[in-house]
Amino acid sequence: MSHSASTESLRPGAGKPSPRFELLTFGDELLLGLTPNTHLTWIGAELGRRGVQLARNVTLNDEAAAIAAQFRESWARAEVIITTGGLGPTCDDNTREAVAGVLGQRLVFDPAIEHAITERFARFGRQLTPTANNRKQAYRFERGEVLPNANGTAPGLWVEQEGRVLVMLPGPPNELRPIFTEQVLPRLAARGLLTSGEAYVQIRTAGVGESLLETRLQPVFDRHPGLGLSYCAHLGQVDCRISSPDGRYQMDALQNIAQACATSLGEDFVCFGHASLVKVVGDQIRAQGHTLAVAESCSGGLLANSFADLRGAAKFFQGGIVSYSNEAKMLLLDCPECLLSQHGAVSAECAVAMAGGVAEQLGADYGLAITGFSGPAGGTGENPVGTIFLGLQAPGGVWSKKLTYPGPRSAVKERAVTAAIDWLRREVFQEARQAAGPAAN
Amino acid sequence: MSHSASTESLRPGAGKPSPRFELLTFGDELLLGLTPNTHLTWIGAELGRRGVQLARNVTLNDEAAAIAAQFRESWARAEVIITTGGLGPTCDDNTREAVAGVLGQRLVFDPAIEHAITERFARFGRQLTPTANNRKQAYRFERGEVLPNANGTAPGLWVEQEGRVLVMLPGPPNELRPIFTEQVLPRLAARGLLTSGEAYVQIRTAGVGESLLETRLQPVFDRHPGLGLSYCAHLGQVDCRISSPDGRYQMDALQNIAQACATSLGEDFVCFGHASLVKVVGDQIRAQGHTLAVAESCSGGLLANSFADLRGAAKFFQGGIVSYSNEAKMLLLDCPECLLSQHGAVSAECAVAMAGGVAEQLGADYGLAITGFSGPAGGTGENPVGTIFLGLQAPGGVWSKKLTYPGPRSAVKERAVTAAIDWLRREVFQEARQAAGPAAN
Numbered sequence: 063m064s065h066s067a068s069t070e071s072l073r074p075g076a077g078k079p080s081p082r083f084e085l086l087t088f089g090d091e092l093l094l095g096l097t098p099n100t101h102l103t104w105i106g107a108e109l110g111r112r113g114v115q116l117a118r119n120v121t122l123n124d125e126a127a128a129i130a131a132q133f134r135e136s137w138a139r140a141e142v143i144i145t146t147g148g149l150g151p152t153c154d155d156n157t158r159e160a161v162a163g164v165l166g167q168r169l170v171f172d173p174a175i176e177h178a179i180t181e182r183f184a185r186f187g188r189q190l191t192p193t194a195n196n197r198k199q200a201y202r203f204e205r206g207e208v209l210p211n212a213n214g215t216a217p218g219l220w221v222e223q224e225g226r227v228l229v230m231l232p233g234p235p236n237e238l239r240p241i242f243t244e245q246v247l248p249r250l251a252a253r254g255l256l257t258s259g260e261a262y263v264q265i266r267t268a269g270v271g272e273s274l275l276e277t278r279l280q281p282v283f284d285r286h287p288g289l290g291l292s293y294c295a296h297l298g299q300v301d302c303r304i305s306s307p308d309g310r311y312q313m314d315a316l317q318n319i320a321q322a323c324a325t326s327l328g329e330d331f332v333c334f335g336h337a338s339l340v341k342v343v344g345d346q347i348r349a350q351g352h353t354l355a356v357a358e359s360c361s362g363g364l365l366a367n368s369f370a371d372l373r374g375a376a377k378f379f380q381g382g383i384v385s386y387s388n389e390a391k392m393l394l395l396d397c398p399e400c401l402l403s404q405h406g407a408v409s410a411e412c413a414v415a416m417a418g419g420v421a422e423q424l425g426a427d428y429g430l431a432i433t434g435f436s437g438p439a440g441g442t443g444e445n446p447v448g449t450i451f452l453g454l455q456a457p458g459g460v461w462s463k464k465l466t467y468p469g470p471r472s473a474v475k476e477r478a479v480t481a482a483i484d485w486l487r488r489e490v491f492q493e494a495r496q497a498a499g500p501a502a503n
Numbered sequence: 504m505s506h507s508a509s510t511e512s513l514r515p516g517a518g519k520p521s522p523r524f525e526l527l528t529f530g531d532e533l534l535l536g537l538t539p540n541t542h543l544t545w546i547g548a549e550l551g552r553r554g555v556q557l558a559r560n561v562t563l564n565d566e567a568a569a570i571a572a573q574f575r576e577s578w579a580r581a582e583v584i585i586t587t588g589g590l591g592p593t594c595d596d597n598t599r600e601a602v603a604g605v606l607g608q609r610l611v612f613d614p615a616i617e618h619a620i621t622e623r624f625a626r627f628g629r630q631l632t633p634t635a636n637n638r639k640q641a642y643r644f645e646r647g648e649v650l651p652n653a654n655g656t657a658p659g660l661w662v663e664q665e666g667r668v669l670v671m672l673p674g675p676p677n678e679l680r681p682i683f684t685e686q687v688l689p690r691l692a693a694r695g696l697l698t699s700g701e702a703y704v705q706i707r708t709a710g711v712g713e714s715l716l717e718t719r720l721q722p723v724f725d726r727h728p729g730l731g732l733s734y735c736a737h738l739g740q741v742d743c744r745i746s747s748p749d750g751r752y753q754m755d756a757l758q759n760i761a762q763a764c765a766t767s768l769g770e771d772f773v774c775f776g777h778a779s780l781v782k783v784v785g786d787q788i789r790a791q792g793h794t795l796a797v798a799e800s801c802s803g804g805l806l807a808n809s810f811a812d813l814r815g816a817a818k819f820f821q822g823g824i825v826s827y828s829n830e831a832k833m834l835l836l837d838c839p840e841c842l843l844s845q846h847g848a849v850s851a852e853c854a855v856a857m858a859g860g861v862a863e864q865l866g867a868d869y870g871l872a873i874t875g876f877s878g879p880a881g882g883t884g885e886n887p888v889g890t891i892f893l894g895l896q897a898p899g900g901v902w903s904k905k906l907t908y909p910g911p912r913s914a915v916k917e918r919a920v921t922a923a924i925d926w927l928r929r930e931v932f933q934e935a936r937q938a939a940g941p942a943a944n
Contacts, residue, residue, distance in 0.1 A: 093557040095548030096735050099540050102562065116534040118569075119562040121543065128559075236810030236911055262544050294537050355831075362811025363804025366825040370803030373880070381831030383824055385806040390796075390822030390865055394835065424831055440813070 083109060085119045087130060088147035088330030089233065092121050095241040100235060101146040108242065111336075112251070113305070124148055127436050129160040137164060137188040141226055142255055144246075149199065149216040149235035155381060158201060158219075159351065161230070165223060167430075168204045175200040175208060179215045199390025209245045213237045220249065227255065242349055246434035262290070262305035263313070263320040266332040268339055268484040272300050282322045286311070289319070289381065297473070298480040299332070301336070329488050339480065340368045347428065348378040352457075354486075355426035356382040357395055357416040359407065360436040365479050380424040395419030408433055408445050408464035421455045429455035430486050436474040456489050458496075508827065522582035522696050524550060525559040527573060528596055529588040533562050541645040541676060542587040549683065552777075554746070556703025565589055570601040578605060583696055585687075588674035590657040599642060599660075602671070606664060608682075609645045614639040616649060620656045624635070631821075652685045655679045661690065668696065703731070703746035704754070704761040707773040709780055710924040713741050723763045727752070730760070738914070740773070740780065741919040751921065766911050770929050780921065781809045784928040787821040788869065791935060796867035797823040797903055798836055798857040800848065801877040801891070806920050821865040826857065836860030849874055849886055851903035854894030862896045870896035871927050876904075879914040898939075 082318045085105055091097045102119045109116055117140065122128050129148075136143050162169050178198050200218045202208050209218030209229075214237040219230040229246050231238045251258040267275055279302060283289055291303035297384045302323070304316050311319070317334075324331040330455025333342050345356055358365045364381030369375055383394045388407055391397040397415045405411040414430050434450035441447040442480030452463045465481055526546055532538045543560045550557055557582065563569050570589075577584050589598030603610050638900050640657045643649050650659030650670075655678040660671040670687050672679045692699040708716055713736045720743060724730055731746035743764070745757050752760070758775075765772040774783050789793055799806045807823030810816055824835045829848055832838040838856045844854040854872050862870025875891035882888040891906045906922055908915045 090556070091735075092543065093547050093560065094551045094735075095544045095546070095695065095764075097738065098544045099560075102533065103536045103539045105536070106534050109534045115531070115564075117563070118573075119534065119540075119560075121562075122558070122559040123556075294532075294535070296537065334921070359806075360811075363807035363823060363825065365826075366804035367802075369806070370801075370825065370827055376828060379827050381825045381827040381835065382804060384797075384804065384822045386820050386822040387812055387817060387865075388806075393865060394822065394824070424828075424834060473877075 063316045075154070076270035080114060082117045082139065083114050084136045084140040084142065085116055086136060086143065087119060087121045087122055087143040088129070088145065088257045089121070090123050093123060094279045101233075101238065104235070104239065105146075105242065105441070106146060108247070109256065111260050111262075112247065114256045124156045126156040126160045129157055130164055130339075133161050137226065137228070142229070142250065143226070144229045144231065146231050146238060147232060149219075150234075151410060152318045161228070162203060165203065165221065165228070167206070167221070167223075169201040170204045170209060172200055172202045175217055176231060178210065178217070181344065182215060197344075199296065207220065209241050211237050211241060213240065218245070220246075220414060227253070262292070262303040263301045263316045264335055265304070265320050265323050265327075266274060266299065266334070266337070267280075267330050268299045268332050268480070270300060270327075271295075275300050275302065278326065279323050282319065282326060284318075287321055298477050329491065332484075332487070339487060340483050341372055342461075343483055343490055344369060344375065344378060346487070346494060347491050348374070350490070350497075352427040352490075353378050353380050353425075354428045354430065355380040355424040356418045357385055357420035357431040358382065358500070359385055359391075359416075359432070360434045361432045361475050361479050361482075362386070364475055365432055366432070368479055368483060371385075380426045383420050383423070390418075393418065406445075408435055408440075408442075408449060410451050410464060411418070413451035413462045414455075414460055415453070417453030417455040418460055427457055428486065428490070430482055432475075432478050432482050434478060436478070437471045448474055450474070450481070452478075452482050452485055454485060458489070458493055458494065468501045508534075521555060521560045523556050523580065524583045524585065525577045525581040526557055527556060527577060527584065527586040528560060528562045529565055529586065530562070531564050540849070542679065544672075545676070546585060546587075546683065547679065549688070551696065552701050553688065553697035553702075555697045565597045567597040567601045570598055571605055571731060575605045578667065578669075583670070584667070584689065585670045585672065587672050587679060590660075590671060590673045599671075601711060602669070603644060606644065606662065606669070608647070608662070610642040610666075611645045613641055614644045616643065616658055619651065619658070623656060623905055650682050652678050654681065660685070661687075668694070686817070700754075703733070703744040704757045705770075705776055705778075706745070706761050707740065707775070707778070708741045708743070708763050708768060708771050709740045709773050709921070711741060711768075711771045711929070712736075716741050716743065718766050719767065722761065723767060724911065724928050727760055730757075739918050739925070763936065771926070773925075780815055780928060781924050784924060785810060785816065785819060786811045787928070787931050790932070791938075793868040793899065793931075794819050794821050794866075795869045796821045796859035796861045796865040798826055798872040798894075799823065800826055800832075800857075800868065800873070801875045802873045802916050802920050802923075803827070805916055806871070808874055808922060809920055809924060821867045824857075824861050824864070832857065832860075836864065847883075847886075849876055849881075849883075849890060849892060850899055851892050851894075851905060854892035855896075855901055856894070856902045858894030859894040859901055868898055869927065869931070870894070871923055873919050873923050875919060877917075877919070878912045889915055891915070891922070893919075894925050895926060895930060897934065899930070899934055 077340050085101055087101050092099050106116050120132055122132055158169055196215055202219055206219055206221040209220055211217045214232055214234060216232040218241045221228040231241055241409055250256050272293050288308055288310055290307040292303040294301045304320055332339055356365045363384045370381040385391040385395055388402050395416050396419045399500045401411055401415055413433050416431035417429040431453035435445035435447045436443040448467045450465045454461050528540055528542050533540050547557050563573055581910055589596035637656055639777040643660055644662050647660055647662040650661055652658045655673055657673040658680045672682055678940055691697050713734050729749060729751055729829040731748040733744040735742045745761055773780055797806045804825045811819040826836055829843050833840055836857050837860045842852055842856055854874050857872035858870040876882040876888045878888040889908045893904045895902050908918045
């Protein structure tokens with residue numbers, strides 16, 4: 063994956079220095095590479111949307127001395143410290159106690175937490191008395207608050223002291239995320255430590271590289287000095303975030319500027335905000351009352367899964383065929399054997415036959431197909447590894463497109479899927495504009 | 504995802520204290536949550552295999568003062584520091600210079616690095632003279648070595664000083680990983696900082712929870728005191744790692760103990776080492792000269808992609824059908840409409856019809872199917888969200904199986920795919936044993 067972000071920060075206040083946020087993630091399983099550090103990725107992105115860039119993330123195990131030393135160091139330099147993990151029933155007490163020592167606070171037993179744990183156990187039909195380990199979870203900081211956890215036993219903990227904020231969150235993502243979104247973000251916003259809504263307007267684009275996008279949008283930005291701009295590239299898509307670091311533009315002015323960008327980008331503009339490319343095209347197909355079917359070989363099922371992952375996909379997504387073998391292409395997609403032997407399975411002709419075949423088989427309005435050499439083996443002189451053919455069958459016609467991607471197999475597959483969905487998006491929206499008549503163009 | 508690891512460490516030496524390793528990952532894109540910190544996951548796992556547990560990972564941006572302060576702190580307490588990122592042509596010089604300042608070293612221009620960059624450019628047909636930015640990459644530490652990069656312009660850097668080792672690696676994973684595997688691991692092993700081969704024997708199991716696995720293996724381990732044991736759970740699978748922390752067991756003794764574990768586990772044993780469940784079953788199907796086809800609804804294409812991702816999958820994997828709609832189940836899999844209306848698409852009957860249908864359509868020996876409610880919507884009183892039906896058509900018969908998983912949609916999908924592949928594995932190996940005759944049982 064290739065990502066980048068400009069170093070220009072998107073700050074919440076009007077010219078004020080950003081408060082410093084640090085994230086401490088506890089867990090052997092992160093350091094042993096058994097589980098990815100999704101806390102960093104998720105919390106970093108959530109804070110970024112509110113105008114804060116995390117200054118640092120430290121991952122360490124639950125050794126008390128190491129926790130205390132790291133927390134002391136972070137507490138000395140950061141305005142906000144967020145910790146994850148180390149609060150579960152099977153964890154040692156290390157985390158809470160090490161932190162309490164640095165804060166100079168006592169841990170106190172909170173009957174309300176114990177009551178919530180007991181209630182939770184009763185609701186799930188388990189024993190009525192929590193274990194000794196669960197009882198440890200009922201301790202909070204003497205001068206601190208509790209952030210109730212609707213999805214688990216360990217609540218989050220909140221401390222304000224010496225002009226600083228400490229937030230301790232349980233490790234499981236399905237417990238951490240609701241606490242963070244519903245309780246932590248509003249509290250931090252109320253104290254002016256981040257913006258109460260999004261700190262920027264985001265323009266999502268596809269099919270344009272980062273530097274070309276900058277060049278194309280610059281004329282719009284030249285008319286509005288003092289904007290904060292940040293570009294984020296991810297697998298064939300680039301987002302541009304527009305903010306007002308010194309507060310001279312209000313949100314509606316930023317939205318007008320973003321609208322001017324969208325107009326100038328034409329069909330390379332995908333949406334405002336955070337909707338995925340596949341959601342944008344899926345919603346439009348559904349709105350038109352049309353249906354979709356997909357066929358793929360080298361992408362192995364990832365194209366189908368992109369659509370199947372959408373909520374309400376069943377309303378427009380008929381299904382997909384993973385025609386990994388030539389037999390599958392002939393038996394399931396009616397690809398003629400002579401076509402396969404003359405042009406090969408990685409060819410414009412085969413991509414078109416796959417797209418038409420799957421649309422025909424499933425009676426769908428749109429058929430979208432991917433075939434190619436994703437590597438590491440395969441490829442020919444004319445079509446080396448990284449060569450992808452897309453096929454698209456639509457109410458308005460049928461086409462193929464050849465693409466080439468460098469990089470390892472997983473990146474080639476992801477890029478091919480993104481390119482296919484983006485191509486479908488352009489066709490679907492063009493047909494919608496044509497159906498709406500010339501006035502809508 | 505649920506993971507766990509025992510805190511018992513797997514140390515490389517015979518009773519020696521483990522050397523302390525720290526990982527510093529540089530990059531705004533990590534802190535903004537734009538890209539996951541795969542460096543931590545990958546390097547943490549590679550070091551774990553060699554008997555070392557990372558003591559700490561710090562992620563920070565490329566501000567020179569912050570880099571220098573963090574590096575000074577880590578250099579004071581760790582034997583080995585690994586850094587990633589901050590060496591690319593578009594990066595500021597900050598990283599190298601900040602580190603050089605702490606080491607008390609000069610950066611020197613190395614014509615050999617420049618030559619390698621020029622050669623690389625020529626090979627890819629670009630301009631023959633690297634840019635000024637590329638030229639920055641030709642600087643190395645005065646008293647240090649260069650780790651050549653076969654897949655990019657920025658080489659890795661190696662410094663030994665004050666009894667410590669510093670390794671600086673370029674950020675792109677396809678550049679970092681070969682340098683780490685081919686150059687860094689052997690150098691560290693030669694200095695006794697990690698084991699030259701794997702530090703443990705790993706037993707991979709499926710279908711048994713962590714605590715049950717511990718109970719079942721304990722009788723074997725009771726006969727061999729002093730073993731180092733560590734359990735790692737990941738989505739329906741648990742690995743057990745057996746080592747000898749005090750060096751009393753040689754590798755062949757550990758292998759014999761692991762073999763005794765495998766025998767006692769029967770078909771819950773998957774393999775020794777690190778092969779994936781899907782690779783184990785794919786290799787066996789291929790060895791038997793059989794073929795496989797899959798059909799799935801709620802898993803959306805992930806089952807097909809698991810097999811398609813295997814090298815040489817085309818030798819046995821015919822393809823898959825993502826029958827997301829009832830129409831697709833009828834049109835592509837010959838599921839009778841009356842079956843769907845009587846039992847519903849999430850039923851044992853439908854799972855069996857899907858497995859049989861896809862095997863029939865593609866002339867495959869094995870047909871494997873998944874249907875279910877992965878959430879968040881859907882489900883009935885009898886079959887709530889999280890209910891999965893598997894279907895299996897094999898030369899020896901056809902069966903269905905009902906499973907229930909808690910958790911968010913993505914976890915339900917992943918667990919369903921793992922369970923389906925594991926069920927197929929058991930059937931494939933049982934048929935192989937039967938074909939081999941009673942003596943092999």
